[in-house]
Amino acid sequence: MRAAAEDLTAAQLMGININRIIALAFAIGSGLAAIAGLLFAVQAGQINPYMGFTPVLKAFIAAVIGGFGSIAGAVVGGFVLGALEVLLTALPGIGDILPPGMVSPGAQALIQQWLPSSLTGYRDAFVFVALILMLLFRPNGILGRPDREEMR
Amino acid sequence: MSTLDDRPASSAVGEAQSANPGGVAALMQSPVAIRLGAILLLTVGLTLLQLSGRAFWQGFVINLGIFMILVLSLNLASGFTGVFSLGHIGFMALGAYGSAILTLPLAKKADYLPNLPAWLAAVHFDFYLGPFPLGFLLATLLAAGLVAGVALLVGLVLMRLSGHFVAVATLGFLVIVRVILFNADNFTRGSRTFSNVTPYTGLWWVWCWAILTLYVVWRLKYSAYGRAMFAQREDSLAAQAIGLAILPPRLLAFVVSAFFTAVAGSLYAHFITSFSPTVFYFDLTFRVITMLIVGGLGSVSGSVLGTVAIMALAEALRRLEDVTLLYGMSQITLAVILIVIIIYRPNGLLGRREIVLARLFRKGGEPSP
Incomplete structure (x- = not known):
């Protein structure tokens, strides 16, 4: 195989x-x-009937993050993706964790208006941004080994 | 219906021929005459359809035109360059929402999208120049221009990838667009339906844009840019070795194609008049890709043929379904037909070849010189 x-x-x-x-x-x-x-x-x-769609997509992302063709990579990718999703859901928004007095009240209001108070809604967007960064900087995943450039 | 052109490269020959006296036979071989004839035929057909007042068929032909724009522009981005984009429907969604927000009349806008920022709430592209809805044209151009800008930024990053990676990354772009549309309530009403769009889109709008898209994509294919796209698709190392940069042709294809995809989005928005982010997702993505692959990646006339074939087949099967009461059969049959086409003609119906109208006539008439 x-x-x-x-x-x-x-x-x-x-x-x-x-x-x-x-x-x-x-x-x-x-x-x-x-x-x-x-x-x-x-x-x-x-x-x-459509329940399989999202998990397949996520499995694919996890495989890319971990590294295609590597069993340990699939496990690592799955854990990384799962942890990322839970963290993005659980963490509060930037506007809420800034200590009071760090920025002026006006700026604070602006931040709270324009940055979402929770990242939950944007979870999938962040996951895919992470994926794109991964593809750009480590296209073979965390555990994948680098390909040789093939000459034909 | 078919608006296939002769290739621009041979048009000089064709014009020389048409200059010869020789009546109809010579005229039949002039690409310019054939092009004009095809457009005339299309105009007559559309006029008849418009006059017939059959709303169903008008809707069908409008849809056909919109899908043709989508498939042609996806072909430019994916077929010509080999960079497979699964994210184009994201550009379509941005075009649809962008132009719909712009064309909303002021009163409706205040009512419907109360939280828009002031500068956007004040613009309204609902003015007419005589009977001509100039505002719609400007809104479409503006939205498509903005989307092209977005495509430039996205493309600068994504067009460096290739193979499976670019497919996954562009899929990521689609998901990101969807998430943003869902969450930017102030602009898009989030997951609620965006309705109240003025139904500007008609047969003429769609087909004028479709012909323009066809023309631009066709000219691009045989331009130096187009040949650079094909060269780096065939063998990126060899292309680089003779001094072709990989990124510029890919980026050009991506941006131009995003522009026309956004135009299709605008036309679609002003045709169905109410939509939500769920419309612009995998379902539409795969329908467009199916038409593209059946037609043949890289073949302009293949895109036209693929769109017409799939649309006609789907409609015929749907009718058959109504008669036989076997609901769901049409989708299964369509899928099986697709699998058969992919097995027996893996490069699509036309592959990379083109149907050239002038040559079709030549076969029937005297042999070509």
Whole structure:
């Protein structure tokens, strides 16, 4: 499977049936996703046909953050993403945590008006900003190893 | 309906031909004449449709035009440069909200969006020049210009990425736009429906913009900029080796395409007249991408063909659904047809080739020189 991920053509030349490998990986992955779906449904207590969309998106982001193709990376990415989301929901807004007297009352009012008092509503936006920064500065994720530039 | 052009490169040949005396046969081979003929045909068709008063078909053709603009501009950004953007509907949403806020009449604006900042609450683009809604045109241009500016900033960052990464990052842009639209209550009413938009959009508006988009995208494809886009898509190393910078052509495609996507958003907003941020999300994104891929990435006439094919197919299947009472079948059938197309024609119906009207006529007539 790892050989096929590395280089499809080379794996095929080595006598690996890549179609079977890909199908197998797809089947195992789908099965694991179904287990996650079961756990998710039990925890949420309700189901609907579109419930899978957001988790898949988040799984994808977590995989990018952690590093594609790395098992430990997937775990780390999942934890980082989960912690980020909870922190963004739980932390108060900037206007509320500024100590009184640090800025003038006028500025304080301006901050409270223009910066949201809680970041909850903007949670997804921050998650994706983090993702874009990640892609720019460490495109292979926290644990992924850097790719060689391929010359053809 | 089809408004496909001859490629600009061969137009000199075509004009030379049309200068020869030879009556209809020569005229049939002149790209200029064919172009004018196609536009004339479209004008006649639209006039007939306008006069027929059939609201349903008018709505269908308006939708067709809007999707054509969307697919053509996505093709410019994704097909020409190979930088796959999943975030274009975000530009559409910004264009829709921006122009809708601008065209709202003053009285309605005070009533409907009471918390707008003063400078924005005072502007209203609802004036007419005679019977012509000049305000709508200006609001569309202004909103699209602003969106192009946003695209420039976003593109400066995102166009440095490639492959899967840029798809995920642009998807992130879409989510960010949606979150902002939901939370900027003062401007967008948040998750509540934004209605009361004046229904300016008609057949003529949509199709004039569609023809303009087609023309711009077509000219871009065969310009030096367009060839730079294709070159860095085919092989970025080779393109760099002969001295082509990667970023400028990508950025140009991204910004121009965001402009037209925002125009489509403005047209859409003034057509459906009430919408919420949920409209501009994955559903619309994937519909546009489907049309693009069925048509062929990089083929301008493919975009036109793909849009028409998918829209017509979806409508026909929907009718069939009403007759057979098998609700949901149309979506399943459409999905299966898509899978079949992708398996048997992985590059779409046209791939990167183009249908050239002049050549179609030439086949029927005398052989080309």
